[in-house]
Amino acid sequence: MIARKTWREVRGMTIAYFLILEALIASAILYWPEIAENLPQLGALKNMLPGEFMKRMFQGIMDSGFPAYVTVQQFFKGINIAGIACAVLIGTGSISGERENGTLDMLLSRPISRSRILFHKWWVLALCVMVPVYLSSATIPWMELWIDPKTIENRCSFGGLMHASWRASLFCLFFLTLTMLFSVFLREQVKVAFAIGGIIVLQVGMFFVQVLRHYSIFRLSDYDVYWPMMIGNRDFARTFWGEDIWLIVAIGALYGATWWRFRKMDL
Template sequence: MHTKVLLQKEMLENWRNKKWIWVPLVFLLLAIMDPISNYYLPQILESIGGLPDGTVLELPEYAPQDILLMSLGQFSSLGVLLIVLISMGTIAGEQKNGVMDLLLIKPISYRSIILAKWFSLLLLVWTSLFLGITASWYYTNSLYGEIEFLSMLLVTFYYGLWLTLVVTISIFYNAIIQT
């Protein structure tokens, strides 16, 4: 019962902090960067004056799966960094501000607080991941070739498990570190 109320509090706090707007936008940007930039790279090079005389640049032909993997590579580096940054002060910040003391005075367990923070962050990350991979899938299908929708869902699921581990480790270290 307490976990549900605390989850609503965390979701509202994420909305007020605009995390529900900028985190999915960052994931969308990371996801569509590779399909668009690799497809239009020859036109970009020509528009800036081309290459010096005698320079030969042979760009590889990418398969649709390669492009989707490039987007996942962006999530592996910058996406994980973003997740760690948004979850860094989750519990320690509330301990420092005294919000945790106000919550623990009531008959609420520390476990309920941690679970609510963990689950609200997971909802944000999974939603952002799904939107990002869907955008990458759309541009990959439009520019490079067809990838099945079921394959995209499986990639999202398995990569979401990896990001769940990242969120879990981040929340764990937030919970054990005292400010």
């Protein structure tokens, strides 16, 4: 019952989120032939780019072509923007939205525990954030057929796309759970959005400052992370036990704090 109610509330946003991801990657792929044609001339711009990581992205596109370009467009740009935005948007209203609308007391009056209420809301929202990432990435091989095959020397590996999607979706889930934590502590949605927005702005700002990049959480969703996954240089087990497991632990800790607060909070 809780799961169905939650899905009805966010299904429109979930579909819109998927369509935004599709529009972003489709427009990028359709633009690739023009970029590929002018890539040699664009090489002179590399040294003008700020930051070593941006130079590496540009050099990766020059060396590896289409797969590196898709890595930047789908994962570094598209999901880091649209995915996190969706996670924050639906997470903001998860609890504080119910409180503002006056439906939280009705929700808690149901003959089920608060723990189950929170869990059923969380897993539905988690799927709404994560599944569109996989679906959008799965359409990329089909979109490759839209453009001149002569402009694509190497195609994207489906396994690589799914591996990168796993990390990207996990990263979005982290922000969803963090937003839900703020949603149970703060009574108004605007305050939740302001708090999460401040954290994201701070972390993005640190990411683009060379001496501070190491301390930004966005290092976990960087081109340097996704590109080895895309070309199969980092197997799933290695990345899972090396970095993913810590993201999962962090998500678990955030969910635990959310659960603790939700069980004790007043209306």
